[in-house]
Amino acid sequence: MIPLGKVIKKMLLNWRSQVPDSRFVFENNGHPIEPRLLTYHFKKITKEIGIPDIHFHQLRHTFATRCLEAQENIAVISAILGHNSVKTTLDIYTDALTFQKRTMIEKMENNRLLTE
Numbered sequence: 434m435i436p437l438g439k440v441i442k443k444m445l446l447n448w449r450s451q452v453p454d455s456r457f458v459f460e461n462n463g464h465p466i467e468p469r470l471l472t473y474h475f476k477k478i479t480k481e482i483g484i485p486d487i488h489f490h491q492l493r494h495t496f497a498t499r500c501l502e503a504q505e506n507i508a509v510i511s512a513i514l515g516h517n518s519v520k521t522t523l524d525i526y527t528d529a530l531t532f533q534k535r536t537m538i539e540k541m542e543n544n545r546l547l548t549e
Contacts, residue, residue: 435513497522501529504536 437445448458459466475489493514500510511522523530 494526497526498529501526502532504533 445458449455456463457465459471461467461470472489476486479485479487497510497514501507507519507522511519514522516522
């Protein structure tokens with residue numbers, strides 16, 4: 434389960450009030466929308482608003498990377514992403530950890546833990 438923030442919750446409740454009989458957020462005649470169709474609409478919208486060509490799945494990677502850069506708890510990030518282990522998350526997002534390594538060294542220098 435992924436917890437919802439207040440903004441998303443408000444948007445979903447508003448949507449639910451407009452379409453009370455719908456079982457899905459993204460549907461096609463009462464059935465879940467096909468992933469291909471979701472990808473099609475995503476590409477169409479991003480093109481219309483001038484966002485460079487990106488894949489829908491890149492949003493997941495961006496989310497995970499930003500969480501790591503913010504030094505959030507790796508176990509929580511891993512759980513939200515649905516990974517079976519923290520190791521999986523670390524294996525996939527090692528580039529984001531480079532930023533954390535640099536930040537940690539700078540903090541240590543600023544705290545005079547590392548001196549000349």
